[in-house]
Amino acid sequence: xxxxxxxxxxxxxxxxxxxxxxxxxxxxxxxxxxxxxxxxxxxxxxxxxxxxxxxxxxxxxxxxxxxxxxxxxxxxxxxxxxxxxxxxxxxxxxxxxxxxxxxxxxxxxxxxxxxxxxxxxxxxxxxxxxxxxxxxxxxxxxxxxxxxxxxxxxxxxxxxxxxxxxxxxxxxxxxxxxxxxxxxxxxxxxxxxxxxxxxxxxxxxxxxxxxxxxxxxxxxxxxxxxxxxxxxxxxxxxxxxxxxxxxxxxxxxxxxxxxxxxxxxxxxxxxxxxxxxxxxxxxxxxxxxxxxxxxxxxxxxxxxxxxxxxxxxxxxxxxxxxxxxxxxxxxxxxxxxxxxxxxxxxxxxxxxxxxxxxxxxxxxxxxxxxxxxxxxxxxxxxxxxxxxxxxxxxxxxxxxxxxxxxxxxxxxxxxxxxxx
Amino acid sequence: xxxxxxxxxxxxxxxxxxxxxxxxxxxxxxxxxxxxxxxxxxxxxxxxxxxxxxxxxxxxxxxxxxxxxxxxxxxxxxxxxxxxxxxxxxxxxxxxxxxxxxxxxxxxxxxxxxxxxxxxxxxxxxxxxxxxxxxxxxxxxxxxxxxxxxxxxxxxxxxxxxxxxxxxxxxxxxxxxxxxxxxxxxxxxxxxxxxxxxxxxxxxxxxxxxxxxxxxxxxxxxxxxxxxxxxxxxxxxxxxxxxxxxxxxxxxxxxxxxxxxxxxxxxxxxxxxxxxxxxxxxxxxxxxxxxxxxxxxxxxxxxxxxxxxxxxxxxxxxxxxxxxxxxxxxxxxxxxxxxxxxxxxxxxxxxxxxxxxxxxxxxxxxxxxxxxxxxxxxxxxxxxxxxxxxxxxxxxxxxxxxxxxxxxxxxxxxxxxxxx
Numbered sequence: 028x029x030x031x032x033x034x035x036x037x038x039x040x041x042x043x044x045x046x047x048x049x050x051x052x053x054x055x056x057x058x059x060x061x062x063x064x065x066x067x068x069x070x071x072x073x074x075x076x077x078x079x080x081x082x083x084x085x086x087x088x089x090x091x092x093x094x095x096x097x098x099x100x101x102x103x104x105x106x107x108x109x110x111x112x113x114x115x116x117x118x119x120x121x122x123x124x125x126x127x128x129x130x131x132x133x134x135x136x137x138x139x140x141x142x143x144x145x146x147x148x149x150x151x152x153x154x155x156x157x158x159x160x161x162x163x164x165x166x167x168x169x170x171x172x173x174x175x176x177x178x179x180x181x182x183x184x185x186x187x188x189x190x191x192x193x194x195x196x197x198x199x200x201x202x203x204x205x206x207x208x209x210x211x212x213x214x215x216x217x218x219x220x221x222x223x224x225x226x227x228x229x230x231x232x233x234x235x236x237x238x239x240x241x242x243x244x245x246x247x248x249x250x251x252x253x254x255x256x257x258x259x260x261x262x263x264x265x266x267x268x269x270x271x272x273x274x275x276x277x278x279x280x281x282x283x284x285x286x287x288x289x290x291x292x293x294x295x296x297x298x299x300x301x302x303x304x305x306x307x308x309x310x311x312x313x314x315x316x317x318x319x320x321x322x323x324x325x326x327x328x329x330x331x332x333x334x335x336x337x338x339x340x341x342x343x344x345x346x347x348x349x350x351x352x353x354x355x356x357x358x359x360x361x362x363x364x365x366x367x368x369x370x371x372x373x374x375x376x377x378x379x380x381x382x383x384x385x386x387x388x389x390x391x392x393x394x395x396x397x398x399x400x401x402x403x404x405x406x407x408x409x410x411x412x413x414x415x416x417x418x419x420x421x422x423x424x425x426x427x428x429x430x431x432x433x434x435x436x437x438x439x440x441x442x443x444x445x446x447x
Numbered sequence: 448x449x450x451x452x453x454x455x456x457x458x459x460x461x462x463x464x465x466x467x468x469x470x471x472x473x474x475x476x477x478x479x480x481x482x483x484x485x486x487x488x489x490x491x492x493x494x495x496x497x498x499x500x501x502x503x504x505x506x507x508x509x510x511x512x513x514x515x516x517x518x519x520x521x522x523x524x525x526x527x528x529x530x531x532x533x534x535x536x537x538x539x540x541x542x543x544x545x546x547x548x549x550x551x552x553x554x555x556x557x558x559x560x561x562x563x564x565x566x567x568x569x570x571x572x573x574x575x576x577x578x579x580x581x582x583x584x585x586x587x588x589x590x591x592x593x594x595x596x597x598x599x600x601x602x603x604x605x606x607x608x609x610x611x612x613x614x615x616x617x618x619x620x621x622x623x624x625x626x627x628x629x630x631x632x633x634x635x636x637x638x639x640x641x642x643x644x645x646x647x648x649x650x651x652x653x654x655x656x657x658x659x660x661x662x663x664x665x666x667x668x669x670x671x672x673x674x675x676x677x678x679x680x681x682x683x684x685x686x687x688x689x690x691x692x693x694x695x696x697x698x699x700x701x702x703x704x705x706x707x708x709x710x711x712x713x714x715x716x717x718x719x720x721x722x723x724x725x726x727x728x729x730x731x732x733x734x735x736x737x738x739x740x741x742x743x744x745x746x747x748x749x750x751x752x753x754x755x756x757x758x759x760x761x762x763x764x765x766x767x768x769x770x771x772x773x774x775x776x777x778x779x780x781x782x783x784x785x786x787x788x789x790x791x792x793x794x795x796x797x798x799x800x801x802x803x804x805x806x807x808x809x810x811x812x813x814x815x816x817x818x819x820x821x822x823x824x825x826x827x828x829x830x831x832x833x834x835x836x837x838x839x840x841x842x843x844x845x846x847x848x849x850x851x852x853x854x855x856x857x858x859x860x861x862x863x864x865x866x867x
Binding site for chain 1: 448450451452453454455457460462464489498499502503506508510548552555556557559560561563564565589590591592593594595596597599615616618619625627629630631632633634635636637638642645646647649650651660661662663685686687688714736739740741745746748751752753756758759766767768769770771772773
């Protein structure tokens with residue numbers, strides 16, 4: 028596309044691309060935007076290196092002028108977007124890119140890959156932390172997704188309220204709280220469970236979490252208390268009827284005098300399993316597979332669509348396609364969330380004419396992220412995760428209570444195009 | 448775990464870990480192993496760098512002796528596994544790692560992340576290429592998954608029979624055939640569809656593929672033929688009733704004299720949609736979202752379990768956990784696929800005693816990949832993708848015809864533990 032536009036001279040036309048999803052995954056009430064920070068981080072260093080250019084040349088993927096364009100590539104446009112952690116709805120313009128056709132085109136895959144993945148994980152994570160109602164949720168899914176997705180997934184989970192991650196690389200890269208656990212293999216490595224528990228407590232102290240379901244849970248809990256004493260940090264259950272076991276393990280721990288020893292559970296948890304465990308005496312949830320795969324919705328299905336472009340007379344005009352079932356609405360959209368007197372969200376408002384938002388009691392949603400190619404201070408950085416997590420809490424708290432329902436339903440607020 | 452084992456002196460115990468899945472995703476008849484080549488590539492350079500070690504030290508994640516162990520880390524063990532592209536079933540030991548506890552433990556996340564992700568994509572891809580019966584399937588999903596997963600997904604898709612990918616980085620890294628397409632944005636960038644088609648043909652020649660559904664399909668097809676002439680490569684349909692449109696677009700192209708112009712279709716395709724289009728005059732399928740997200744099964748749910756370890760007397764003995772619903776079978780498993788006289792697969796055979804496989808008409812499945820820390824020649828490399836793709840074709844051709852059914856069912860061959 029860039030090569031053909033370069034030859035036709037249309038590559039320089041000023042364009043506006045908008046990133047949005049046409050619909051939420053089936054039954055979901057809201058989505059959570061994540062990945063904006065990662066996108067800005069990568070945009071800062073986005074260049075084509077010699078090896079990449081050589082490949083494109085040798086394989087004749089593009090012609091000489093296009094190679095020159097790519098060799099000099101540096102994004103010079105302007106980007107607005109919803110702040111990371113914000114809730115979104117169908118057609119919310121979560122990232123808006125203004126620039127030449129060629130430069131905006133180059134960024135499409137980067138933007139969509141990051142936002143589609145990270146938002147899928149954050150949207151699932153938000154349902155889990157919502158239903159866990161303050162009990163810590165811990166991200167442990169690295170083994171069930173691509174090795175690099177895993178690092179991004181941990182970050183997205185923390186944006187949406189997870190308390191920590193077992194992914195040390197995510198901890199290092201994004202300053203996340205890291206946690207760990209021992210596996211059945213550690214117990215089985217030793218000649219007896221007792222030796223394994225002693226080895227763990229000797230090295231990590233009594234505050235550690237002992238895994239008690241390798242052989243016999245009751246015997247293991249008694250053994251754990253015997254070895255670690257009253258300050259044993261926690262026991263972990265990873266199989267069987269977690270709610271039932273948590274009940275009697277709690278009673279057993281209390282009877283043995285270990286009232287402060289916590290119970291943490293793992294084993295294919297998701298928002299529904301967590302809901303089912305909320306009545307049980309569980310202190311924290313370790314979530315893996317279902318979190319990093321978006322709990323049934325592994326992508327957010329966001330698209331990146333041209334909504335306005337300069338015509339041959341140099342005038343920026345709205346454009347839209349008419350493809351069946353995939354039609355688009357032309358023009359740059361200003362977005363705001365309508366709030367009632369109590370601060371409760373009522374609708375997602377989109378307007379081509381920003382004046383239409385003036386009379387509304389509404390919170391504006393887009394913030395400037397990049398101006399003339401420069402990433403704005405505070406728009407990115409490691410500290411972004413904490414700020415995004417705070418924004419997620421505030422944004423979700425603002426939604427109608429039905430947002431928290433796990434049953435399938437419509438988006439909890441409608442999206443209104445004010446210009447129609 | 449490593450820190451505690453180091454302190455207890457059990458880190459040096461010889462161990463065997465096996466990678467397998469307890470079950471296939473609901474309804475699937477077989478799985479396809481992918482990622483072995485990527486794992487070996489990463490294993491070759493697997494070290495902990497100064498920045499990583501400094502993080503672990505500063506955050507007190509591990510103690511001094513563990514830091515020293517990690518600083519010197521280099522895998523010295525032995526690995527066997529199914530060859531990449533091979534079909535697998537529940538409990539197939541697709542990767543077996545023998546080494547000290549500590550070194551085998553370090554590799555767990557790397558192995559599971561890669562095999563779980565890549566095999567999920569390859570397993571979905573195999574169903575798509577199976578049902579497409581020779582019509583080329585093209586990978587176009589980069590935008591719907593994490594930016595690095597996308598590169599691995601393209602590779603896995605080609606292992607399972609895809610003819611090419613739009614992911615240029617995957618093309619560069621793994622020597623895959625790359626393809627491309629133009630988007631609606633390219634059409635809308637121009638003042639008219641005619642100008643867009645002319646720009647594309649001017650730059651890319653008449654053999655290019657023109658996207659014809661931005662405005663009016665019939666008008667666009669006529670325009671495409673007018674501009675590109677009888678040698679127009681293909682037209683792409685991306686919305687609406689693809690089967691119906693393909694039918695009349697084919698008739699229109701033929702009537703206009705463009706019998707050699709192909710029709711390629713895209714738009715949320717998966718194996719079911721492809722099956723529904725097989726009766727239509729479609730020449731190739733572009734598949735995105737559903738491919739890179741595993742078509743409903745985004746992970747293979749493989750686990751990495753300790754099945755044998757040296758005891759305090761230095762004797763290697765089988766170990767197994769008894770966790771409810773997650774029990775494991777101890778001991779190193781030899782694997783083979785039973786074949787009848789016609790070469791048709793009948794069962795996946797697992798045996799602790801390899802002698803039990805001798806009397807069977809069966810094909811042995813495990814091959815040596817790493818010996819004493821050295822990656823064996825031919826076990827990896829860019830040429831691995833083509834070899835894996837050939838193996839995939841052969842392995843799937845060997846399965847009962849029911850393997851190709853899209854309806855939900857049991858694994859197409861049972862897994863038999865011969866020692867029981």
